[in-house]
Amino acid sequence: MPLTIFSNDISTEKQSLSLTETDMPTCGDDDLVVKVHAIGLNPVDYKAARGGLLGTSGISFGWDCSGTVTQAGSNVKDFSVGDAVLFSGDVKRGGCAAEYVAVDARLVAKKPTELSFTEAASFPLVSVTAYEAIAEQMAVTEKSAPSSTLLVINGGGGVGSAAVQLAKHHFGIGTVIATAGRAVTKEWCQRNGADHVLDHHQPLGPQLEALKVQPNLVLCTVDLDGYYDQIVEFISPSGKIVSITLGDSSKIDVGKLFFPKRLTLAIELMFTKPYFGENIASQGEMLRTIASLFATKKLQSIVTVTKSGLTVDNLNEGLDALQAGKMHGKFVVNVIEE
Amino acid sequence: MPLTIFSNDISTEKQSLSLTETDMPTCGDDDLVVKVHAIGLNPVDYKAARGGLLGTSGISFGWDCSGTVTQAGSNVKDFSVGDAVLFSGDVKRGGCAAEYVAVDARLVAKKPTELSFTEAASFPLVSVTAYEAIAEQMAVTEKSAPSSTLLVINGGGGVGSAAVQLAKHHFGIGTVIATAGRAVTKEWCQRNGADHVLDHHQPLGPQLEALKVQPNLVLCTVDLDGYYDQIVEFISPSGKIVSITLGDSSKIDVGKLFFPKRLTLAIELMFTKPYFGENIASQGEMLRTIASLFATKKLQSIVTVTKSGLTVDNLNEGLDALQAGKMHGKFVVNVIEE
Numbered sequence: 249m250p251l252t253i254f255s256n257d258i259s260t261e262k263q264s265l266s267l268t269e270t271d272m273p274t275c276g277d278d279d280l281v282v283k284v285h286a287i288g289l290n291p292v293d294y295k296a297a298r299g300g301l302l303g304t305s306g307i308s309f310g311w312d313c314s315g316t317v318t319q320a321g322s323n324v325k326d327f328s329v330g331d332a333v334l335f336s337g338d339v340k341r342g343g344c345a346a347e348y349v350a351v352d353a354r355l356v357a358k359k360p361t362e363l364s365f366t367e368a369a370s371f372p373l374v375s376v377t378a379y380e381a382i383a384e385q386m387a388v389t390e391k392s393a394p395s396s397t398l399l400v401i402n403g404g405g406g407v408g409s410a411a412v413q414l415a416k417h418h419f420g421i422g423t424v425i426a427t428a429g430r431a432v433t434k435e436w437c438q439r440n441g442a443d444h445v446l447d448h449h450q451p452l453g454p455q456l457e458a459l460k461v462q463p464n465l466v467l468c469t470v471d472l473d474g475y476y477d478q479i480v481e482f483i484s485p486s487g488k489i490v491s492i493t494l495g496d497s498s499k500i501d502v503g504k505l506f507f508p509k510r511l512t513l514a515i516e517l518m519f520t521k522p523y524f525g526e527n528i529a530s531q532g533e534m535l536r537t538i539a540s541l542f543a544t545k546k547l548q549s550i551v552t553v554t555k556s557g558l559t560v561d562n563l564n565e566g567l568d569a570l571q572a573g574k575m576h577g578k579f580v581v582n583v584i585e586e
Numbered sequence: 587m588p589l590t591i592f593s594n595d596i597s598t599e600k601q602s603l604s605l606t607e608t609d610m611p612t613c614g615d616d617d618l619v620v621k622v623h624a625i626g627l628n629p630v631d632y633k634a635a636r637g638g639l640l641g642t643s644g645i646s647f648g649w650d651c652s653g654t655v656t657q658a659g660s661n662v663k664d665f666s667v668g669d670a671v672l673f674s675g676d677v678k679r680g681g682c683a684a685e686y687v688a689v690d691a692r693l694v695a696k697k698p699t700e701l702s703f704t705e706a707a708s709f710p711l712v713s714v715t716a717y718e719a720i721a722e723q724m725a726v727t728e729k730s731a732p733s734s735t736l737l738v739i740n741g742g743g744g745v746g747s748a749a750v751q752l753a754k755h756h757f758g759i760g761t762v763i764a765t766a767g768r769a770v771t772k773e774w775c776q777r778n779g780a781d782h783v784l785d786h787h788q789p790l791g792p793q794l795e796a797l798k799v800q801p802n803l804v805l806c807t808v809d810l811d812g813y814y815d816q817i818v819e820f821i822s823p824s825g826k827i828v829s830i831t832l833g834d835s836s837k838i839d840v841g842k843l844f845f846p847k848r849l850t851l852a853i854e855l856m857f858t859k860p861y862f863g864e865n866i867a868s869q870g871e872m873l874r875t876i877a878s879l880f881a882t883k884k885l886q887s888i889v890t891v892t893k894s895g896l897t898v899d900n901l902n903e904g905l906d907a908l909q910a911g912k913m914h915g916k917f918v919v920n921v922i923e924e
Contacts, residue, residue, distance in 0.1 A: 387725040503835030512852035520848040
């Protein structure tokens with residue numbers, strides 16, 4: 249019987265995790281069953297494991313994975329048993345902090361041989377989030393990219409790191425600015441391709457003025473409520489604000505989007521498509537594009553911490569680091585030693 | 587000395603208008619001076635004339651115009667004295683409820699000979715608003731249009747009428763749904779090309795369910811706060827809400843844009859570009875496209891009321907009708923008899 253890590257009683261202040269034997273996951277007609285090699289952790293995981301996302305006890309979590317196909321459903325054409333793959337999956341289904349997991353094959357890409365399983369598990373969720381934010385919610389096109397200026401708030405985090413790299417090295421956005429709080433994350437953002445790095449402990453408007461740049465696109469990867477009033481002041485007219493999390497939404501006054509700037513506020517949430525079963529294949533396609541960018545070194549590894557073994561301690565260490573907001577890049581747990 | 591209509595003391599409950607002699611407007615290097623033939627009225631006019639927009643007394647208003655060029659600035663290449671033109675202009679400058687007005691030539695299109703001056707004054711503001719909403723704030727493309735479903739709330743109003751026609755006859759949006767409240771406006775929406783018309787006195791969700799259609803695009807042309815909670819329920823995942831006015835923005839909870847639908851909320855305001863001097867020429871280009879669609883009968887007249895003479899009574903009649911929310915199509919005042 250394979251092992252899965254579950255969240256436990258979320259009514260206690262700090263939930264305990266448990267490593268439990270479970271049945272093998274069922275392989276639907278459109279599914280793959282995958283033997284998990286590595287898991288990348290994301291803020292969604294501490295929210296799920298510690299009660300802040302789905303609000304239920306005893307759920308499995310972990311939605312970033314690399315592994316090997318052990319079973320393929322009858323409708324699946326593009327994958328065979330033995331294929332090395334990567335994906336982030338579907339928040340409605342069990343997560344990947346487990347030895348085996350089932351996933352809709354349309355959400356999956358093959359792992360390029362140039363990438364380790366560790367690296368392959370580090371980028372699906374954050375890269376698809378950043379890709380969708382830029383290509384879909386900001387509607388950046390080949391034509392509009394060169395004249396665009398993108399500000400990524402918290403450029404050192406998982407989504408921020410992916411966004412800075414994709415913006416600069418794939419979408420060709422003219423000016424990419426990141427914010428960071430520490431020397432290590434400032435350097436990290438520069439290494440990822442940021443043209444300028446702002447100190448996010450200081451007001452951003454004056455720093456942008458000093459640089460004489462005005463973003464028309466802002467990707468906020470931390471709670472928007474803390475930045476919204478600044479953003480609507482410094483963003484260009486007709487600008488687009490995309491956020492992946494809001495904080496206290498009552499502090500966000502949509503009136504400030506209106507006269508005179510005609511702004512746009514969009515949410516990016518990569519789980520929407522799998523949740524509703526809409527346009528699912530687009531996420532597999534994005535992952536193939538992103539994987540090939542890593543394979544050809546256009547994008548570089550965003551892994552900063554690696555742990556070995558599917559253990560409660562390893563998972564908790566990663567969740568703690570994410571919850572404390574002190575991570576830059578990605579925390580990966582190898583279920584199978586590389 | 588030419589005549590201009592000004593708003594008067596906005597501190598009184600209902601402002602009086604005055605018809606006053608003024609100097610000829612100055613023609614800047616990028617400007618045209620235009621002898622006004624006709625003025626189209628819009629809600630922005632009663633807001634400006636009656637203190638709700640700019641909050642100052644003694645301003646001129648009216649930002650929809652057709653007329654004849656009497657003077658052209660030294661930088662102007664595309665227009666000559668005597669050209670018949672149409673435009674909506676710039677909210678920062680004096681309005682067109684006047685005998686002469688100056689306008690940045692980049693905001694102007696030539697009047698096709700197939701169109702009367704009355705008709706030409708009826709559509710600049712509403713058509714550019716609808717065009718920008720669909721092409722820019724909803725980012726509808728040739729590729730995405732056929733599979734899109736657009737709901738236009740208050741399809742019988744000025745912007746609504748333009749949006750229904752443009753969506754159906756220019757952008758090629760697959761399904762266009764309008765809302766209307768009276769028999770006359772329902773028929774009007776159908777004539778403009780709406781595939782379905784909903785009763786906007788009833789909840790919209792059940793009517794959409796009965797039709798088995800789910801809009802992925804919603805254009806709200808009345809205060810959004812009254813419709814927002816309905817829209818976020820019935821709109822498709824990844825859908826886009828565009829509004830031209832908000833009402834009480836504290837009633838709009840952006841949290842509802844988030845999980846699980848990843849929605850977008852954008853404001854459309856055609857005055858943004860002239861206000862900031864950004865991408866001004868795009869509005870002249872849109873007007874040329876729109877004018878040629880009218881000239882070739884792809885779009886049909888949206889004029890429903892015409893009055894003759896630049897008089898306080900005529901202007902007040904139009905402003906009253908708009909303020910009461912009882913108009914469908916456009917109210918045009920001819921300054922010069924056709």
